[in-house]
Amino acid sequence: MAxxxxxxxxxxxxxxxxKFRISKESFNPHHEFELWESEKTKSANSLFIGRVRGxxxxxNNLKKLEIVHYPGMTEKYIKRYLTGISKRExxxxxxxxxxxxxxxxxxxxxxxxTCANHRxxxxxxxxxxxxxxxxxxxxxxxxxxxxxSSWVKxxxxxxxxx
Amino acid sequence: xxxxxxxxxxxxxxxxxxxxxxxxEKIVRIDNNLEMNVNSIWDLIKCKLPKENFIVxxxxxxxxxxxxxxxxxxxxxxxxxxxx
Numbered sequence: 001m002a003x004x005x006x007x008x009x010x011x012x013x014x015x016x017x018x019k020f021r022i023s024k025e026s027f028n029p030h031h032e033f034e035l036w037e038s039e040k041t042k043s044a045n046s047l048f049i050g051r052v053r054g055x056x057x058x059x060n061n062l063k064k065l066e067i068v069h070y071p072g073m074t075e076k077y078i079k080r081y082l083t084g085i086s087k088r089e090x091x092x093x094x095x096x097x098x099x100x101x102x103x104x105x106x107x108x109x110x111x112x113x114t115c116a117n118h119r120x121x122x123x124x125x126x127x128x129x130x131x132x133x134x135x136x137x138x139x140x141x142x143x144x145x146x147x148x149s150s151w152v153k154x155x156x157x158x159x160x161x162x
Numbered sequence: 163x164x165x166x167x168x169x170x171x172x173x174x175x176x177x178x179x180x181x182x183x184x185x186x187e188k189i190v191r192i193d194n195n196l197e198m199n200v201n202s203i204w205d206l207i208k209c210k211l212p213k214e215n216f217i218v219x220x221x222x223x224x225x226x227x228x229x230x231x232x233x234x235x236x237x238x239x240x241x242x243x244x245x246x
Contacts, residue, residue, distance in 0.1 A: 050246065067245065068177055070238060073222035098245065110246055130246055138219070138238075139245025140177035151178040152244040 010097075011075070018082045020096040022074055027097060029111040036095045036113060044119040046126035050110040052103050056143040057152055063144045067100045067109070070138035077137055085125055092116045092125060098133060132162055167194050169233040173203060176240045179216065183209060201227040203237050216241060 010019035019036065029049045037045055052065045082094055095113040103109060112129050116122040133139070134155045141152040168191040180186050190206050192198060200218050204227065218225050219238040231237060 069245070070174075070176060070219070070222070070240065073219060073238070076222055134246030135243060137245050138176070138217075138240055138243055140241060141244045142177070151181075151241070154242050155244050155246065 010095075011079070013079055013083055013086075017086050017092070018079075018094045018096075020078055020082060020094070020098075022069060022071075022078075022098055022100055024099075024101045026099070026103070026107055027111070029097070029108045032097060032111055033095070033113050037115065040093055040115045042091065042093070042115045042117050044116050044122040046114045046119070046122035048110070048112040048126050048130055049108055050130075051108050052105045054105045056145055056150070058150075060145040060147065062105050063146055064105075065103045065109070066142040066144060066149075067103065068140050068142070069100050073138050078133075081132055081136070082129070085129075089116070089121055089125065092121060094125065094129065096129060096133070098137075098139070100139070128162070136162060168192060169194060169198060171203060171231060171233075172236045173207060174236065174238040175207075176238065178241050179209070179211070179239055182211065183207065198231050199227070200225060200229045200231060200237060203231065204239070207239075209239075217243070 010021045012019050033047055054062055056062050078096065086092060093115040097111040099109050110133065112126050114122045114126045142149055143152060171190050171192065172187060173190055174187040175183055175185065190203060192202060196202060200220065204213050213227060217240045218227065219240065220229050220231055221236050
């Protein structure tokens with residue numbers, strides 16, 4: 001039987017130019033993107049979908065990934081950051097969805113979509129928002145294998161200046 | 163009388179630090195006569211790990227070990243973020 005994915009309720013900021021959600025429930029990134037993109041009239045969209053790998057940081061088969069966060073501070077920092085971008089780039093619209101809780105291999109962790117008049121701005125901020133969520137937002141990953149569990153010590157190297 | 167002379171601070175630990183110390187949150191009391199900053203809270207929780215390895219927040223805002231705190235504040239000690 002096909003899995004039914006709930007469409008997520010987002011926190012909307014700045015007259016719907018920014019939508020984001022920290023979600024305990026799984027989501028279908030394609031459905032979420034299509035719904036969001038259908039409301040946009042700009043010509044350039046950039047999309048990033050991050051999924052759980054099948055192995056942990058040591059190369060062992062991964063059973064599941066657990067993501068914990070600091071409720072309240074997480075939302076505060078995301079909202080502040082995205083609002084700052086929105087003020088700099090008035091034409092830009094942003095969608096951000098990040099999972100917390102237990103997530104299984106190949107399930108989506110993060111969806112970022114940006115929409116603008118030109119590809120340069122859309123691509124730039126899609127990438128920058130991803131890096132920000134990796135290094136500036138209070139989220140932590142714990143990897144569970146069939147032998148035990150371990151916290152991810154650090155993300156891969158920062159790819160942009162934040 | 164003892165309660166009246168103390169400041170109460172809510173301390174929260176996250177992720178590996180929570181597991182290391184075996185608790186998630188607690189209220190700590192600091193005597194009114196003692197210095198009130200994040201470092202004094204760190205000393206009180208008796209963590210043997212190097213404090214340089216952790217991020218600290220006061221009332222959900224990134225701070226540092228020298229940040230001052232007040233009665234009723236919430237202080238969080240956190241490992242390096244690994245989301246995204």
